[in-house]
Amino acid sequence: VKQKDWWKGAVIYQIYPRSYQDSDADGVGDLAGIVQRLPYIASLGVDAVWISPFFTSPMKDFGYDVSDYCDVDPMFGNLADFDAVISTAHRLGLKVMIDLVLSHTSDAHPWFQESRASRDNPKANWYVWSDPKEDGTPPNNWLSIFGGSAWQWSGEREQYFLHNFLTSQPDLNFWEPQVQEALLDVARFWLHRGVDGFRLDTINFYMHDKELRDNPALPKAQRNNTIAPSVNPYNHQEHLYSKNQPENLDFLRKLRAVMDPFHAAAVGEVGDAQRGLEILGEYTAGDDLMQMCYAFEFLASTPPTASYVAEVMTRLDEYAPDGWACWAFSNHDVTRHATRWDMPLAALKLMTTLMMCLRGTACIYQGEELGLHEAEVAFEDLQDPYGIEFWPEFKGRDGCRTPMVWEHHGLNGGFSGAGRPWLPISHEHVNRAVDVQEDDPHAIIHHYRRAIAFRQNNPALASGGHDGVKAEGDIVYFTRHLDGRRIFCAFNLSDTPSEFCPPEGTWQAIGHELGSAELSADGNLHLGPWQPFIAATV
Ligand code: TEU
Numbered sequence: 001v002k003q004k005d006w007w008k009g010a011v012i013y014q015i016y017p018r019s020y021q022d023s024d025a026d027g028v029g030d031l032a033g034i035v036q037r038l039p040y041i042a043s044l045g046v047d048a049v050w051i052s053p054f055f056t057s058p059m060k061d062f063g064y065d066v067s068d069y070c071d072v073d074p075m076f077g078n079l080a081d082f083d084a085v086i087s088t089a090h091r092l093g094l095k096v097m098i099d100l101v102l103s104h105t106s107d108a109h110p111w112f113q114e115s116r117a118s119r120d121n122p123k124a125n126w127y128v129w130s131d132p133k134e135d136g137t138p139p140n141n142w143l144s145i146f147g148g149s150a151w152q153w154s155g156e157r158e159q160y161f162l163h164n165f166l167t168s169q170p171d172l173n174f175w176e177p178q179v180q181e182a183l184l185d186v187a188r189f190w191l192h193r194g195v196d197g198f199r200l201d202t203i204n205f206y207m208h209d210k211e212l213r214d215n216p217a218l219p220k221a222q223r224n225n226t227i228a229p230s231v232n233p234y235n236h237q238e239h240l241y242s243k244n245q246p247e248n249l250d251f252l253r254k255l256r257a258v259m260d261p262f263h264a265a266a267v268g269e270v271g272d273a274q275r276g277l278e279i280l281g282e283y284t285a286g287d288d289l290m291q292m293c294y295a296f297e298f299l300a301s302t303p304p305t306a307s308y309v310a311e312v313m314t315r316l317d318e319y320a321p322d323g324w325a326c327w328a329f330s331n332h333d334v335t336r337h338a339t340r341w342d343m344p345l346a347a348l349k350l351m352t353t354l355m356m357c358l359r360g361t362a363c364i365y366q367g368e369e370l371g372l373h374e375a376e377v378a379f380e381d382l383q384d385p386y387g388i389e390f391w392p393e394f395k396g397r398d399g400c401r402t403p404m405v406w407e408h409h410g411l412n413g414g415f416s417g418a419g420r421p422w423l424p425i426s427h428e429h430v431n432r433a434v435d436v437q438e439d440d441p442h443a444i445i446h447h448y449r450r451a452i453a454f455r456q457n458n459p460a461l462a463s464g465g466h467d468g469v470k471a472e473g474d475i476v477y478f479t480r481h482l483d484g485r486r487i488f489c490a491f492n493l494s495d496t497p498s499e500f501c502p503p504e505g506t507w508q509a510i511g512h513e514l515g516s517a518e519l520s521a522d523g524n525l526h527l528g529p530w531q532p533f534i535a536a537t538v
Pocket of ligand 1: 061064065101145332334
C-alpha cells in the first residue's frame with residue numbers, strides 16, 4: 001500500500017475526548033490526556049486515531065456544535081496541546097484524523113449571530129432561512145433527528161431557520177459560495193497543522209432542496225432503522241428533500257481537491273436508514289470524492305447473522321463496486337455492541353476477527369477492546385439531550401460515552417483526579433480496566449491486538465479484493481485476494497459446532513493465534529462454537 005493510500009484497510013481507533021483521559025482533574029478528558037495515552041493506542045497496533053470534536057463549543061451536543069472551527073475548546077486545552085497530539089502520534093507511527101462538523105454550527109458561532117441579526121447583513125444567507133407559511137407554521141414538514149420540527153422561529157428576523165439536529169445546531173446554507181469557501185479554509189487550517197485526514201460528520205446533510213418541498217411519509221413496513229430508535233418520528237419520513245442532494249458531491253469534490261496535496265484521507269458519515277450502502281457507493285465512487293464512507297450496517301441492534309453479513313457484503317459489491325466502507329460495531333452514538341448483541345466473550349472475539357478480515361477499513365471505538373458493555377446511566381445523570389428527549393423508550397447515548405477505565409484501583413478508574421467525572425463510571429467497567437486485562441492472558445484486549453496484527457501482516461486482508469461471499473447455515477465465508485495470494489476466511493457465527501467443506505484448492509490454516517480451526521484428515525472442516533477458519537493457498 002502506497003503511503004497516500006494508508007487509509008485503505010487501515011484500523012482506526014475512535015477517541016471520544018471528553019471520556020478518554022482527564023489530565024487536569026476537572027472531570028472531563030482533554031488533549032493532554034490523549035497525549036499521555038497515545039503509547040497505549042499505538043500498542044494496540046492500530047494505524048490511526050479519529051478524535052471526536054474538540055473545537056470551541058457550548059457543548060450542547062458535546063462538541064458537535066462548533067462555535068469556532070479553528071480553535072480548541074478551553075475544556076480540552078489549546079492549539080499547542082493539539083500540536084503535541086500530532087507530533088506524539090506521528091512519532092509513534094499513528095495518523096491523526098479529526099472530526100469536522102461542517103453541516104451545521106453552534107448557534108453561538110459568530111457566523112450565526114451575524115446571520116440572525118437581520119435579513120440584509122453580509123452573512124444573511126449563510127444559514128437556511130425561510131418565511132413561515134401563511135398561518136405562521138414552519139415552511140415544510142421536515143423533522144429534526146433530535147425531536148420536533150426541523151425549523152426554529154427567530155424573533156429577530158421573523159423567519160424560521162433549519163436545524164437537522166438540535167435547535168442550537170443551525171444548518172449552514174451550502175448553496176452560498178462564501179459558506180463553501182469558509183469551510184474549505186477550515187480544512188486548509190487543519191491540514192497545515194499536520195492532520196492526516198478527516199472524519200466528516202453528516203456529509204449527506206450538506207445541501208437541501210432549494211424549493212423546500214415536503215418530505216413524503218414512509219410506509220410503516222419501511223420504518224425499521226439502524227441509526228435512530230423507531231420511537232423517533234423522524235424515522236417515519238423519507239428524507240428525500242432534506243438529505244442526499246446530488247450537489248453534496250460537488251462540494252465534496254472541492255474538499256477532496258484541497259486534501260489531495262496533503263495525502264489526507266476522509267471518511268464521510270452518510271447515515272441513511274433506507275439507502276445506506278447505495279449512498280456509500282455514490283460518495284466513494286471514483287478518485288475525486290470520499291476515500292471511505294462510514295457504514296452503519298453493523299451498528300444495527302440485532303446481532304449480525306451469517307446471512308446478514310453475506311447480504312451486506314454482497315450489497316456492497318452491487319452498490320459500491322469501487323467504493324470503500326469503514327466498518328464499525330460501536331461508536332459514541334449507539335449502544336455498545338457487547339450489550340446490543342448480548343454475545344458471550346468468545347462471540348465478541350470472533351466478531352473482531354471477522355471485522356479484521358472484511359474488505360474495508362475497520363473502526364474501533366474506545367473501550368470496545370476491553371469488551372465493555374453499555375453503562376447504566378440513571379435519568380438524573382443523563383447529559384445527552386437526545387436521551388432526555390426520548391427517555392425512557394430510548395435512553396440516549398450517555399451509556400456508551402462514559403469514561404475509559406485504565407486502572408482497577410485508581411481514582412475514577414484512573415480516568416480523572418476529580419471528585420466527580422462528567423458521567424458516572426460503572427463498577428463492571430472498572431473490573432475490566434486496562435491494567436487488569438494486561439495481566440490476564442485470556443483477556444479480550446490481547447485478542448484485539450492479535451487480530452489487528454494479523455490483518456497488518458496479511459496485506460490481502462487489509463487492502464485486497466474479495467469474492468465468493470456466501471452464507472451456509474451459521475457460517476459466513478469469503479476469499480480475500482491480493483497479488484495472487486488468496487486467503488479463505490470462514491466464521492461460525494453461532495454457539496453450536498458446524499461442519500463445512502472448504503472450496504477446492506490446497507489450503508493451509510493460518511491464524512492459529514486467533515483460534516482458527518485445522519482441516520481434518522478427510523478434508524472436512526469442523527468449526528467449534530464461534531470459531532473461525534482462516535487459510536492461505538499453499
Ligand atoms: O451523527 C449523525 C447521526 O446520524 C446521528 O443522528 C445518529 O443517528 C444519532 O446520534 C443516533 O444514534 C453525527 C454525530 O456522530 C453525532 O454525535 C451528532 O450528534 C450528530 O452528527 C450531529 O452533529
